[in-house]
Every structure is written in C-alpha cells, then in structure tokens.
Amino acid sequence: MKRRDFLKVSQAATLAYFINGTPVSAYARNPLLELLAKQTAANGRVLVMIQLNGGNDGLNTVIPLDQYSQLSNARSNILIPQNKVLALANTNLTGLHPAMTGIRDMYDNGLVNIIQGVGYPDPNFSHFRATDIWMSGSDENQYINTGWLGRHLDEEFPGYPAGFPNTNMPDPLAIQIGSGISNLLQGENANLGMAIASLNSFYNIVNGTVDPAPNTPAGHELTFIRYIKQQTETYTKVIQTAAGMAQNVSTKWPTTGNRLADQLKIVSRLIAGGLKTPIYVVSIGGFDTHSQQTDSTDTTVGNHANLLQDISEAVDAFFDEAKIHKYEDRVAAMTFSEFGRRIKSNASGGTDHGTTAPVFVFSKYVNPGIIGVNPPLPANAAVGDNLPLLNDYRTIYSAVLADWFQIDTQTMDKVLMKHYKVLPVFQKTNNLEETTISGRDEILGQNYPNPFSRNTTITFSSDGGMVGIQLFDVSGRLVKNILPPKQMDKGKHQVTIERGDLPPGQYFYRLSNGKNQSTKQLTVMD
C-alpha cells in the first residue's frame, strides 16, 4: 500500500499503528500471504477454541477402563462407578464421564477425535504460567508475548489493523465471547480479536441498545458516551447484520444456566449469519476442583459433572445447529485447559494440579476416534505421581494449522516457532481426488511429462479473471503455489513447475478459476 493510501484508508487506525513500533517493511505485500488470506476467506473454515479454565481432570473425563483397578486405588472418593461410565462405539478400553452423553453421541457418529495425554515437557503447575504457555504455544522456559492464533492471524492478515476492515475481510479476524481479549489472539502489533463481553452486550449490539443508567446528569452523559462507543466500534454493523440473518434453532440448546451454551449460541448465529471470522474463543471456568469435585455420596454428580454436562450439551447443540444452518462442513472446535489434574485424589474429595490431559476436537472432518493409548497409571499412585506426556499440545495446533486452515509447512513452522509433526486429527480435509467442477471439459490438462523428476508442464484453460494453481500432498496439505492467483485472459495457457526440493511421491494439483475447479494427480520420482 502506498503510504498516502494507508493514511487515507485508516485515519482512525493510524494511531494504533505507529504505537506498536513495527518496521514499515512489515507492510511489504507478500503474495503468498495474500493468497492464504483469500484462501481462508474462500473456504470459510472456522475454529472455535473452548477454554476450560482451572485445569480439567482428564482421568474423570476420559476414563481408562483398561486400568480401572489402578484408578480405583488412586481415587476411590471420586471414582466414577465402572457401570456408569459411558461406553464408546469402537472401543471398550476407554469411556466417558456419565454426564457427557451429548459428546458420546457425537463420538459414536464420527464427529469427535480425542487426543490422549496432551501437554508439554517439564510442565508448569501454576495456572497463570501454564495458561500463558498454552496460549502462546511456547516451551516451559520460553516467554512469548504473542498468542499462537494471533501469530497465525498475523500471517493471514498482514498489517492488521491498518487497512481493515476491507472488502476481502470486512469482519473481525477473531471474536472472543467474554470480556478481556485473550492472549491467544495477541499478535505482534495488536490483539487481533474483538470481545463481546456477554450475552447481554451481544444483545445490546444487535439491538443497538446500551445498558440502563440512572436518570441523572451522570447517567445521561454515560448513556450518550456508551452509544457513541458502541456505534463507532469497527465491527458493530457487521455483527448486527450477521446476527439478523440467523437465529438459534436447535432444540438441543439447554434452556438456562449453561454459560458455555450462551456463548456458543452467539458464535453459531454469527457463523450462520455469514461472518467470515475464522476464529472464535469461548471459555468456561470452575475446573480447579481441589475439593468437592463430586457429590460425596454419588460421584457421578457434583461440580465436575455439572461442568462436563455443560460442555457436552453446549457442544452437542452447537453441532446440531451447525447441521441445521448448514455450516457443519466448515466448523471445528477444540477444547484446551492449562493442565490436567493429579492421578491420586485428595482428602477433600478433589484433585490437585497435574500435568497432561485429553483434548477434544470436534468436526465432521476429524478422524473419528482416539489418538494415543490411555495414559499408563501406577498400581498404587502416590500423591506426587503425575501422568506422562503422550502428545505435545503443539502437534494438535499444527494439525489445526496444516489440515484445518491449510497453511503451508513453512508458515506453520513460523507460527509455532519450531517444526512439529502433524497429528492425524483431521481427515484429508481437501477431499482431494481427481475432479472437475465445471461445465467444461479439459480446463486442466494432465502434466507432461508425468511422472517427472526435474520439471513438468501443465496446460490449462482460463475463462478469464483470476486463475491460481496449488499443489497439495496426499494428506491434503498445501505444498506449493504453482501459480499464484493472477488475472489471465480467456484461452489456453501453460505453466512449468520446477521440482525444487519436492520429495518423491504422489501429489494433487488444483486449478481455481471462478466457478471452475479441477484437480489432477501427478507423480514425482527420483
């Protein structure tokens, strides 16, 4: 952007910019990033982060039935009776807490992936520090001021908030339900999230109302300022519009008293209403169950059971509504909590801060099932015994980035500050196969030569307008932009690909040109 244009575009945003002290060179347009931004906007994928504040007790959530006697030895006072544990469709080794019938049903219908034993090396037991670690994606001894999703959005929408909103991205980059913008969404220059403090403030925005104030001079001026503030928030209009497009229609929504459901109801209306916002953050607190985790006589009910029931009902209703409002193809949700809890329960009927815990990912496109075995339990757990690390939490983040948001490996490594393997949480989300979605034949030719070892040429047709070709590996991960999108005249064209450092194997290349989309396979060999 020219300097003058920049100034013109965002007079109000100017001040937010220079304060953050990023070199002007950060503005340099990066075609790849632009492409990625468009891609996100185009595929409309949405991630909902569900934060469980306080450290969720994983062992009473995802219950290791294969080690029930060890579990019984460790925590008899909060133990869920074996016959009450909810069975899962394809395993008898693991079950769910009895309050989680909604999620059990989702699991049985192939909408849930559970990752076992998630954490990081040398776990920290402080709520604050551990939360900061999960939000930033850092190692235990690494201090990062940005959040992993903030960095992701920085890559997708470079320069924010300069020049935003714009026609490509008219909507908030991220929305957090609840006051206090999450560190998850902290980018290098700015926090990339918008907060909707509560259900009440959501309705205030939607209806253009403000909270009542006393009929005094102070109240009069307060009301005036509140209106101006609300009406000048950058995204008030788009939120009003989106909320006006869709209502909460699932009959599964719990009626009252479920804080998570209240938040997900807002998220659902905004997604269904057409917001392009790719990330939502919701949260539910109370998981710090040091005492009275369960009812003393009936361990299947009580504080923890209530929380799990809230999550289960809220998530189940949310995905039910996703189906009704037809956005189920583009939504995924994942839970996270700063740590799990101790194997052995304490005498107060609770559990103390622990290490790893399971993470749930929900989507129509997860690999249904469980990644990893149940965490091994000692025969007689001592007070200090903790669960081992089975899966680094960043291997889930990498799955989200690579397979859900389809970020290339290089960018993903940058966002996560290191290379992590990609856990197979998601199915091949591109559903790549040789297809042509077009009324015309032969818009995309077979590459020649094929297989190839040095270079190959692809012939294709354009109907005019923007044309782009991307290369994916067999797992559906974007490997390379063969042809970054550009205007091309109607007619036949050719592009030659240099192999570069592509490892040998099968790949798919996909052409996009307006409504025309076509995918073909190619082979690289040494």
Added chain:
Amino acid sequence: MGKVNRREFFEELIATQVETAPVVTDDIIYNKYANKELPRGLSKTTGTLTKYTGQWTDNEIIHLLRRTMFGVKYEDVLALRGMTMEQAVDELLSPQTIPSPPVNNYNTATYNDPTGVPLDDTWVNAPYGDSTVNSYRLLSMTNWWIGNMVYQPQRRITEKMVFFWHNHFATEYPAVAFAHMTYRHHMILRNNVLGNFKTLVTQVTKDPAMLRYLNGYLNTKTAPDENYARELFELFTLGKNYKPIYSEDDIKAAARILTGWRYNTSTWTSVFTANLHDTSNKTFSSFFANTTITGKTGAAGAQETDELIDMIFTKQEVAKFIVRKLYRFFVYYDIDTTTEFNIIIPLAQMMMNTNWQIKPVLETLLKSEHFYDMLSMDCVIRTPIDYVVGTFRTFDIQLPGGWRSDNEYKIYNYLRSYMGQLGCEPNLPPNVAGWPAFYQEPDYYQKWINSTTMPRRMQFMDMMLGSGFSAGTGTAIKIDPMHLAKKFYSPGDPNLLIDFFCDLLLGIGISSTMKTNFKVVTLLSGQTQDYYWTNAWSAYIANPNTTNTNIVRTRLVSLLTELTHLAEHNLC
C-alpha cells in the same frame, strides 16, 4: 521509505501536522445520539451554596480532585484524607509557584538559535531573531505549558484555571504569531487565575497578543476596527445572549475608545499612540445609562479604555455571565431555573460585592452542598486535555532523569498533537469563542466525544498500556501498571485492587458484578480463587524476574485496558 521505523515515521507525522478540532457536522452517529435539546427531566440537585457538612470520604475527595485538577493522583487522595473539606479547598485555591519560563528546546547539531540562546536557556527575554526561531519558540511555549500541566508541582487548581481563562480569552498561536506575545499573554492569565476578573479583562484588552489577534493594533481613528470591541462585549464580559440589550452603536463607540493601541516588538509591551486615537466624546445607549465617555487627547486617551471597562463592569450581566461559565466548567452545563436562583445569582452578587474577585466565588462553590451532592458528581465529560494529562498524572508516568529540554519537549509536543487529534490543542482553539464544548447549546461537552475522537481515546490508552511512544527520543514513554499498583496498600488483594483502579480511573462506579467479572477474566485468568492473584503478586514482589513480572504485568494491562475502555473512563 527505506528502513524508517514505522513508529518514528508516524510520530513525526503526527507531531508536525496542525490538527484542528474534528468536524462534527457530518457525523451521523454523533448527530443521532447527542442532545437535541437540553436534557430536562433529569434528577438534579436542588442543593444551595450552603457550606457542605456531610461525610468526607474518598468519594467527595476524588470528586473535588477530578474537577479541580487533571486526573487524580493517589498521593493527593491520601493527602486530602488528612484534611477537612475546607482545608482541602483552601489548599487547592492557594497560589501555585510561578513556573520558570519556556526554554530553547530546538537547538540541534545543525541548528542554533540565531539570537544566541543556548539549549535549556529561556528565550523569553531574547530578541525576536527571525521567523524560523519564532516558529520553534511558538511550539516551545505550548509544549512548556503542557509540561506544566503534566508535572504541576503542587496540589492547586491553577492549571485547570489557566485553561479555563485560555478558553475564555481564546487566542490562536498562528494568528498571534509572535512567541514572545503568546508567552506574555499566557502569563497574564496565569498570574490572575484566581485574582480580579475586572483586572484580567483590563490587562487582556491592552495585551499585545490580543491586540494582534483581534486587530486592535490596526484600530485607528480614521478607520475604526470593531473586532475587539464586539468580542469584549459578546464573549469576554456581557455575553452573546444579551446582545439585543446593548446596541450596535455601543460597539462602535467602544471601538473608537480603543483606537490607538499598538505594540512594541522589542519590549513586547503595548503602547498607546495618541495621534491614532479618536479624541471625540463617545456616548452609549440606555443600556449603559446613556453614559458619555469624554474624549481625551495625548497620553490621557488611554484612560478612556479603563473608563470603558468601568462602565461595562457596572452591569450585573457581566458577573452572571462569568459565573455561569465557571459553573459549566466545574459542575454541569445545564443551568435550570433552580440552579440559576440557588447558585448563579448569589455567586454573581458575591462577585460584584467583592469587587470582581474570582477566588471567593470558586471557594463558595467548591465548598457548597450543591457541589458535593451526588447528583453533581460524574457528569462532566473529560476534555481531551484532561484525558491525556490525567492519564500521565494518574499513572504517574515520569520522564527519564537527566534529559535535556530537547527530549523533554518532544514528549510534550507529542501530547500536544494528540490533544489536537482528540479535538482540543492548547493555544489552538477553533476561534475567539473558544471550544464549542464550553458554550454551545444544547450538547456542550458531548462535543468531545464523536465517532472520530471516541476510538482515538481508546487508542491512546492502548498505546500507553502497550508499547508507548518515544516521539523521536529513543525512549518509550508508557504506563508501568505495577508502579501505580504498588502505591496501593494492598495490591495483592484483587478485589481491593480493582476498587482502587476504578476509583482513580472511572467517573462513575461500576457494579460489583462487573468488577468480579473483570477480576476473574483478567487478574485471575479465569480462576475463581483470589489467592492465585495474591500469590502471583507476592512472587513478583519477592522476586521480580522475567516470569514473575510478565505474569503480573500482562494481567494488569488486561484489567486496565478493560477499565479505560469503559465509557465511565470519560467522565469526571
């Protein structure tokens, strides 16, 4: 643009542009929500000027401090707890030390003051030099003033009153154009903040800066210029609303009386030039009891100016006009008939009875039950100056020790520009009437908040709570949230700490539900147990290493961002 740092680039940009008040007329959102008429039907105080004898708690203390100074410093709250209400007001109204004058902040490696004033020395007694150094000095003067506001040395009403008088006798520095004049004009206001209103009007009438600004220096017997005479009546003494009472001929007569005033650009004083003065008699309308001011020749012609002011100050309207303006500045803009009877008329009478003394009027108002009535609290919308300077004062933001004036004034210069962006740059009012927020019915101070300035206010807080600004000094000036928290006796108690911040930062209190919500979300990171914050704070105090510092800082910044984004942060 090469490798220019983006921050530096924009700082330079903002610091050099002359920004006038954002235009409100096309602001659809503002027009929708601002007053269409004065807000009648509100519960308002019927309190009188009877001395307040009620409780003296932080509520009253903070109310008094917010209205008489810029923002609230916690040290001042502590000090006022040890006084009675009367002692507190007496102290605020006692004289403040006169600040040392503005200095050369503009010498650089490639530029030196042509009159030989070294860096850090004052230029106010140096010769004019040339237009370049004059332009540097004009900015030096305003920036010096901002420095006085931010770092005022004593607990006094002075700085707020200087601004009050600046708004009343508004001048624009580009029109006055001589730095020496702007400084001397400013000192007239500063030396008379709580003095005698009539003396102030007399001095301003003959002041070189005002002679230039309203063309008095061009007013001559052969071609009288009515500019100043009109504003003297309409804006400085009698008020526009009484225009139908005095006649156009009165303004013409006054203009003739004022012929002959010139200024000297080496002494920077005004000079009465008798041969330019209209020596004929000037007769006024029945509004002034058909007074005739006898024309005088020679140096005695200057006496006519004093006689003119004597005549104007026989009118009770003058007292009512200035008392109403003080009331709108210190209490609320809407003056209904009850307030007119209970407050305005008695104070105007008092002003006339004390021969136009300002201090007794303010003292009576600030000690009254009317002022401390709950219904008089929290209803003033903070001016841009109050917002910016108040942030520096409340958070006690200090500049690095050992700085010379060049760096120090860069910071003030940045604040000056930011105030302009928010709609109120000192020494740059929109016109001689001052800022419309202080006089324009029916919306008055609502004018400070519009769809341009509201987001900018929040951006200012984001900046100050984030990476700050360096204005080319190489040092980021920003809020250290721990510094303020540490002043409080119990920062480890998250509930008390939030109360503490709310008291200092919010004009009107928020509910305990909201406070709890902020606490859980920010200080407790979603936890429900208070001791998590307490432990984090204790760990930080015991060992302020990176981990412990980051943990408390991010949470405090998060809390303070929430609080300063509230509409309540804009009220005082």
